[in-house]
Amino acid sequence: MWCSRVFSVELNGAPFYFAVKEKHLGEDVPRVFRDVQNRDKCYSVLVYCSRDRIKTAKFYGELKDKLLRDLPPECRLSPMSSFLPKVRDSLVKGYFLKGNSDTSSPIERLLSDLIQHDPVLVCSYSPAEDGQQWTQHMWSETASQVMDVAKGYYVVPSEAPEYHPSTLNIINSDVFYSFDEAYDVMKKCGDIIPEAKAVLELLPSRVEARNKPDFPVIVIEGLDATGKTTLTESLKDTLGATLLPSPPECLSPWRAHFDQEPPLIRRAFYALGNYISADQIGLKGMKTPVIVDRFWHSTAAYAIATAVSGPVCNLPGEGSEVYCWPSDLFQPSLVVLLTLDPEERKRRLRNRGQGKTDEEEELDHNQLFRLRVEEAYRRISGPACVTVDASPSADRVLQQVLLLIRGKCHL
Ligand SMILES: Nc1ncnc2c1ncn2[C@@H]1O[C@H](COP(=O)(O)OP(=O)(O)O)[C@@H](O)[C@H]1O
Ligand SMILES: Nc1ccn([C@@H]2O[C@H](COP(=O)(O)OP(=O)(O)O)[C@@H](O)[C@H]2O)c(=O)n1
Numbered sequence: 001m002w003c004s005r006v007f008s009v010e011l012n013g014a015p016f017y018f019a020v021k022e023k024h025l026g027e028d029v030p031r032v033f034r035d036v037q038n039r040d041k042c043y044s045v046l047v048y049c050s051r052d053r054i055k056t057a058k059f060y061g062e063l064k065d066k067l068l069r070d071l072p073p074e075c076r077l078s079p080m081s082s083f084l085p086k087v088r089d090s091l092v093k094g095y096f097l098k099g100n101s102d103t104s105s106p107i108e109r110l111l112s113d114l115i116q117h118d119p120v121l122v123c124s125y126s127p128a129e130d131g132q133q134w135t136q137h138m139w140s141e142t143a144s145q146v147m148d149v150a151k152g153y154y155v156v157p158s159e160a161p162e163y164h165p166s167t168l169n170i171i172n173s174d175v176f177y178s179f180d181e182a183y184d185v186m187k188k189c190g191d192i193i194p195e196a197k198a199v200l201e202l203l204p205s206r207v208e209a210r211n212k213p214d215f216p217v218i219v220i221e222g223l224d225a226t227g228k229t230t231l232t233e234s235l236k237d238t239l240g241a242t243l244l245p246s247p248p249e250c251l252s253p254w255r256a257h258f259d260q261e262p263p264l265i266r267r268a269f270y271a272l273g274n275y276i277s278a279d280q281i282g283l284k285g286m287k288t289p290v291i292v293d294r295f296w297h298s299t300a301a302y303a304i305a306t307a308v309s310g311p312v313c314n315l316p317g318e319g320s321e322v323y324c325w326p327s328d329l330f331q332p333s334l335v336v337l338l339t340l341d342p343e344e345r346k347r348r349l350r351n352r353g354q355g356k357t358d359e360e361e362e363l364d365h366n367q368l369f370r371l372r373v374e375e376a377y378r379r380i381s382g383p384a385c386v387t388v389d390a391s392p393s394a395d396r397v398l399q400q401v402l403l404l405i406r407g408k409c410h411l
Helices: 053-070 104-117 165-169 179-189 194-202 228-239 249-259 263-284 296-307 342-352 358-365 367-379 394-409
Strands: 006-011 014-021 041-047 076-083 092-099 120-127 134-141 146-148 153-157 217-222 242-245 290-293 334-339 386-389
Touching: 041 053, 041 076, 041 104, 053 076, 053 092, 053 104, 053 179, 053 263, 076 165, 092 104, 092 120, 104 120, 104 134, 165 296, 179 194, 179 263, 194 249, 194 263, 217 228, 217 296, 217 394, 228 242, 228 290, 228 394, 242 263, 249 263, 263 290, 263 296, 296 367, 334 367, 334 394, 386 394
Parallel strands: 217 290, 217 334, 242 290, 334 386
Antiparallel strands: 006 014, 006 076, 014 153, 041 092, 041 120, 076 092, 120 134, 134 146, 134 153
16 A cells, blocks of 8 residues: 555655655665665654544644653754555555664664654665665554564655645645535544533534624735734724724633644634624624634635745646635625735834744744745635735825725725
8 A cells, every 4th residue: 555655754854755665676765765874774663544523633633742841952853754655545644764774773673662652654764785775664562562574675766746745735724615514523532622611602603604794804815014904993993994804812821732732623713703703793794894814715715825835836836726715604795805014014023022922933934934825815705805015104005995895896
């Protein structure tokens, strides 16, 4: 089964691919193994996907903490995955370990213990007998001891797949396209996370749209410090509108908790927040225009940009189903995306001087992440966002957006 799989190891944010073969036809040694010293060993630990997705997601996070805590400090740990190219939901995640001859004993003790108690697949990699090639040995667990399966497979370089491997598992793991899919995750969390029970109680009893609001609903999107708060407050005053934040205020007590959870659970939390907001929009929109500070675009764009690593070209292509609006979620009249030059955004962040979420921290020092979020924002459709340059004065930005609203929403 593992023969048709491709393996990907991420070193310094860039993926390196390899495959395993029974026979060697003179292929190169994959890049990941090239600069490893002879007699050193590498290992992979992949987490089996059990039927219980919540347990698998939790275990994957805990495994990293355990490895970082218990492995010798010289051992290098990199994210790794194994997947079947183009096969949806085929991605299995884990870690790749590089050890030297001094560290192989403690590493192997730890891995032996893991394979006996946890849902993991362990492989070790070592130079073949000819000293030129590298082989993969899958570990198997017998009643009392762990053994290297005798026969090794050769590791050979593999081309980068057409689709970045993380895109295979985005749908309903990182981005949810219906209330029911996100609800299902939160419901299953109820047994192990008390906070999930509290969230379930806040959810609307039905998602079918209330009557369409009589008044326009305008969503303002953009990275942190692009001026969303400033603009939404002014729009509220100018239009006599109701201003709703997203996630909704009722979720505030639980947000810090869910920000610590693995992506599956964290993203389900934010997805459900949009349905609560939609319910509030339906109510308020019967009486006044509604301005919403972030909505579905933020939920999907950050989730996609985090799931996929590397440059923008790794994102699912434009038009991919990944960028589709959930069919059961209220569609606003207009979505405005504020964009800002990165230096000006940093200057505004410094001036504001508030705390940031880890994701917002990441935006600061990881240019590629910022570019991926912005591009994902632009690719989401149904409704697509209208981009507005947020660098002019706050008043000029307001005037610009009012023009758009009047053109689109007949206000
Ligand atoms: N058009 C603008 N020109 C200059 N500074 C602005 C503008 N809009 C907002 N700011 C300032 O930039 C900072 C970030 O704005 P804020 O509205 O809090 O952004 P966000 O809600 O998107 O994080 C604040 O200090 C705000 O006063
Ligand atoms: N509707 C929303 C709103 C926020 N979010 C998440 O919340 C984070 C940004 O929230 P924030 O409160 O820091 O935003 P601002 O205060 O900068 O507007 C993003 O990293 C998103 O992951 C979301 O997923 N869906």
